Amino acid sequence: MLRVTNGRVHDPGNAVAGEVRDVWLDGGKVVAEPAAEPADVATLDAAGCVVFPGGVELHSHVAGSKVNAGRIMCPEDHVDHYRCRTDVTRAGCGHTVPTTYLTGYEYARLGYTTLFEAAVPPLTARHAHEELRDIPILDTGCYTVMGNNHLVMKVLSDPDEERRAARLRDLVAWLLHATRAYAVKIVNPGGVESWKWHGGPVDLDTSVPPYGVTPRRILTGLAAAADELGLPHPVHVHLNHLGVPGNVAVTLASMQALAGRRAHFTHLQFHSYEATRSGSYASGAPAVAESINQHPEFTCDVGQLVFGPATTMTSDAPMEFRLHHLHKDKWANSDIEMESGAGVVPMRYSPRQLVNAVQWCVGLELMLLIRDPWRVFLTTDHPNAGPFVAYPMIVRLLMDREFRREWLEKLNPRVRRFTTLHELDREYTLDEIATVTRAGQARVLGLADKGHLGVGADADVAVYREQGDRERMFAAPAWVVKGGEVVVRDGEVVAAVDGRPLGVDLGDPPPLAADLAEQFESYSSVRLANYAVEDAYVPDQVLIPCAP
Amino acid sequence: MRTVTLTLKAEPPVSAEAEQLIPDVVAGKTAEEVRRLPLLVGNRRETVGDWFDVVVDEAEAAAPDLLLRGDLVRFKRLGEGMSRGAMVVEGRVGFHAGARMSGGSLTIAGDAGDFLGAHMAGGRIIVRGDAGHYVAAAYRGEKTGMKGGTIVVTGSVGQMVGARMRRGLVYVQGDAGDVAGYNMKGGTVVVGGAPAARVGARMVRGTVAVLGGEPLELLPTFSYACTYAPTFWRVVHHELARVGHAPRVGPGVTFRRYCGDVNEGGRGEVLAAQPG
Numbered sequence: 171m172l173r174v175t176n177g178r179v180h181d182p183g184n185a186v187a188g189e190v191r192d193v194w195l196d197g198g199k200v201v202a203e204p205a206a207e208p209a210d211v212a213t214l215d216a217a218g219c220v221v222f223p224g225g226v227e228l229h230s231h232v233a234g235s236k237v238n239a240g241r242i243m244c245p246e247d248h249v250d251h252y253r254c255r256t257d258v259t260r261a262g263c264g265h266t267v268p269t270t271y272l273t274g275y276e277y278a279r280l281g282y283t284t285l286f287e288a289a290v291p292p293l294t295a296r297h298a299h300e301e302l303r304d305i306p307i308l309d310t311g312c313y314t315v316m317g318n319n320h321l322v323m324k325v326l327s328d329p330d331e332e333r334r335a336a337r338l339r340d341l342v343a344w345l346l347h348a349t350r351a352y353a354v355k356i357v358n359p360g361g362v363e364s365w366k367w368h369g370g371p372v373d374l375d376t377s378v379p380p381y382g383v384t385p386r387r388i389l390t391g392l393a394a395a396a397d398e399l400g401l402p403h404p405v406h407v408h409l410n411h412l413g414v415p416g417n418v419a420v421t422l423a424s425m426q427a428l429a430g431r432r433a434h435f436t437h438l439q440f441h442s443y444e445a446t447r448s449g450s451y452a453s454g455a456p457a458v459a460e461s462i463n464q465h466p467e468f469t470c471d472v473g474q475l476v477f478g479p480a481t482t483m484t485s486d487a488p489m490e491f492r493l494h495h496l497h498k499d500k501w502a503n504s505d506i507e508m509e510s511g512a513g514v515v516p517m518r519y520s521p522r523q524l525v526n527a528v529q530w531c532v533g534l535e536l537m538l539l540i541r542d543p544w545r546v547f548l549t550t551d552h553p554n555a556g557p558f559v560a561y562p563m564i565v566r567l568l569m570d571r572e573f574r575r576e577w578l579e580k581l582n583p584r585v586r587r588f589t590t591l592h593e594l595d596r597e598y599t600l601d602e603i604a605t606v607t608r609a610g611q612a613r614v615l616g617l618a619d620k621g622h623l624g625v626g627a628d629a630d631v632a633v634y635r636e637q638g639d640r641e642r643m644f645a646a647p648a649w650v651v652k653g654g655e656v657v658v659r660d661g662e663v664v665a666a667v668d669g670r671p672l673g674v675d676l677g678d679p680p681p682l683a684a685d686l687a688e689q690f691e692s693y694s695s696v697r698l699a700n701y702a703v704e705d706a707y708v709p710d711q712v713l714i715p716c717a718p
Numbered sequence: 719m720r721t722v723t724l725t726l727k728a729e730p731p732v733s734a735e736a737e738q739l740i741p742d743v744v745a746g747k748t749a750e751e752v753r754r755l756p757l758l759v760g761n762r763r764e765t766v767g768d769w770f771d772v773v774v775d776e777a778e779a780a781a782p783d784l785l786l787r788g789d790l791v792r793f794k795r796l797g798e799g800m801s802r803g804a805m806v807v808e809g810r811v812g813f814h815a816g817a818r819m820s821g822g823s824l825t826i827a828g829d830a831g832d833f834l835g836a837h838m839a840g841g842r843i844i845v846r847g848d849a850g851h852y853v854a855a856a857y858r859g860e861k862t863g864m865k866g867g868t869i870v871v872t873g874s875v876g877q878m879v880g881a882r883m884r885r886g887l888v889y890v891q892g893d894a895g896d897v898a899g900y901n902m903k904g905g906t907v908v909v910g911g912a913p914a915a916r917v918g919a920r921m922v923r924g925t926v927a928v929l930g931g932e933p934l935e936l937l938p939t940f941s942y943a944c945t946y947a948p949t950f951w952r953v954v955h956h957e958l959a960r961v962g963h964a965p966r967v968g969p970g971v972t973f974r975r976y977c978g979d980v981n982e983g984g985r986g987e988v989l990a991a992q993p994g
């Protein structure tokens with residue numbers, strides 16, 4: 171039994187806002203305070219500390235083929251960033267794309283205990299699970315990309331609305347089960363497939379070859395299927411036109427199309443740009459934040475830009491192609507058969523670059539203008555907008571408007587003409603930080619045992635020493651506890667326990683429909699029998715119930 | 719003037735990383751302090767004193783700040799990142815000698831390994847012997863290699879000399895291996911002898927001057943421009959003479975000029991000195 175005592179507990183899920191109280195942990199769970207002092211209790215004296223639930227990361231790129239491509243093509247990311255092994259940790263390297271083990275250690279060192287890989291095409295799911303298993307300490311899961319999948323689009327091309335919905339629901343269940351994934355991911359719906367046919371960028375109602383379905387139908391169809399299956403996490407949407415000035419129009423139209431359904435919009439910062447008269451970037455954050463404010467059924471994460479090196483990697487292959495043509499530097503591309511695409515391009519964001527400065531402001535504007543912290547989450551779309559190790563600095567930017575002002579001074583001065591960040595005075599409270607980094611994420615993921623410290627919750631706890639400089643405070647937790655074991659002490663990993671894989675309980679989903687199976691066998695590079703990820707790749711997967 | 723003299727006691731059985739052995743670090747230290755400096759030998763953290771006899775003494779003004787004696791071919795990163803002072807190695811050195819250095823002078827009386835002066839930003843390296851591959855080059859994945867300073871190699875060098883370099887001067891008195899000046903973005907590589915295949919491949923800007931003359935095996939993406947006596951060669955010649963390595967072809971020599979690599983815009987040049 172472990173007791174965390176004397177700390178000020180911030181547990182927004184249970185409306186505990188900085189009260190000094192004890193947290194008792196036993197058998198991997200939070201337990202009620204025992205009536206009598208037990209004999210075998212270890213105590214962490216958290217006087218002068220704040221006690222948070224373990225951090226929950228709902229959108230990051232940490233495992234699978236595109237992440238590995240990023241590692242292979244960026245040796246410069248390793249040369250000055252390596253960790254020697256210690257008695258408890260393995261060696262690792264990489265700053266924007268760390269190796270698997272280092273990824274786990276670095277997340278744990280910030281107080282995170284749960285982690286989701288945000289984009290896995292079915293064909294590479296086995297690889298993604300292998301890497302997720304290598305990531306120590308954190309419980310992990312992944313989302314399956316479906317927004318450009320031929321089988322999905324074929325089903326969606328059925329004119330019979332009812333049959334279409336029923337067949338799509340079965341297909342989504344089958345795909346999730348085959349990939350042992352946690353949620354449905356949509357990336358640039360229809361846009362990746364259109365690019366493969368030499369088509370241009372798609373709008374919501376552009377008909378996409380070869381099945382003639384529109385992004386609107388893909389979005390609404392998959393959102394409905396996720397709802398009807400009762401998946402714990404709603405559709406996780408990367409919208410069309412990522413990174414393009416003026417994309418706020420398609421962002422708002424997509425939100426309109428999904429109104430009334432649960433949906434999570436990811437890295438909204440990349441989707442919230444107005445176009446200036448000369449076609450350059452201006453902030454569209456106020457309009458997008460207003461839309462989120464008005465739709466309680468929506469959640470989002472921000473994808474905050476971090477100045478310095480980054481590695482962009484996404485299934486949005488046409489976007490990466492465009493990015494590559496910006497600098498003409500290295501670029502990896504992958505055509506994932508009938509499922510998706512993928513691209514990788516290293517980047518460096520600079521505060522003097524007007525575009526980057528606008529992007530940086532847009533992310534913070536969204537965080538400050540969206541009023542409900544339960545519906546906007548802190549991410550950097552790691553490593554696309556920057557590496558996750560920058561979280562403590564972003565927390566400080568949110569909590570400290572003077573620090574924000576100092577940073578605004580360092581940006582390209584023209585940024586004030588195109589953004590409103592300098593007008594925003596809001597400062598996040600510790601409770602709000604606890605919400606946007608764990609409680610809110612756990613809730614939208616449907617993880618009832620995570621993101622809070624109520625009795626029955628997983629014994630995942632992060633304890634930070636209170637100090638005025640919030641960046642330093644959140645960069646080195648006094649303790650991090652995972653599953654009841656102390657894994658980090660004073661910002662260093664002291665035990666590398668194993669995390670558990672997370673999945674959804676779909677029961678026994680129906681087999682793939684005969685016509686789809688035939689299509690699969692005719693055009694795929696693998697046989698259907700070898701397609702699904704076997705149990706051995708996700709041993710003891712924790713299955714979260716669906717609520718259809 | 720103080721000189722720190724390190725004499726190798728015995729060659730280590732595995733590679734050692736000696737980035738601590740630069741004038742910047744040893745300056746002002748006593749012999750005992752120098753002995754205690756860390757030295758990574760294989761995967762073990764040992765000390766300089768474990769492998770070197772250390773003497774600190776007053777010497778005449780011309781003596782170096784740091785003098786290393788012995789066959790240091792297993793010692794990597796010697797002189798890495800140095801910014802001032804004079805360092806002399808009497809013997810061979812391993813990979814990355816003088817990499818990332820920004821000032822001072824490094825003299826190696828012996829052969830040097832790969833990545834000599836990689837990412838160098840300033841200062842001077844003289845090698846009295848041969849050097850390996852990637853002299854003055856960029857490390858894997860990086861966009862620009864050497865950004866300033868001067869490197870002279872009295873012998874020959876391996877492949878990819880000057881790869882991705884941006885500024886600075888490299889003078890190889892002997893021959894150069896394949897793809898000299900690969901993807902250069904500026905700066906000058908002078909090859910006293912002959913370069914091997916594909917000189918200047920993917921050159922964006924910059925100069926590869928070949929003093930050994932023709933025939934050159936040039937890529938089809940290079941085209942003949944003119945024969946002339948460039949003024950800048952006088953400047954290069956003067957600079958090399960200043961560091962005591964004046965090329966045997968004079969400052970007024972004429973070159974045939976080839977422009978390329980057309981695939982990268984064709985703003986680079988390969989010069990071939992003409993006899994007479």
Ligand SMILES: [Zn+2]
Binds near residue numbers: 231484
């Ligand atoms: Zn992402």
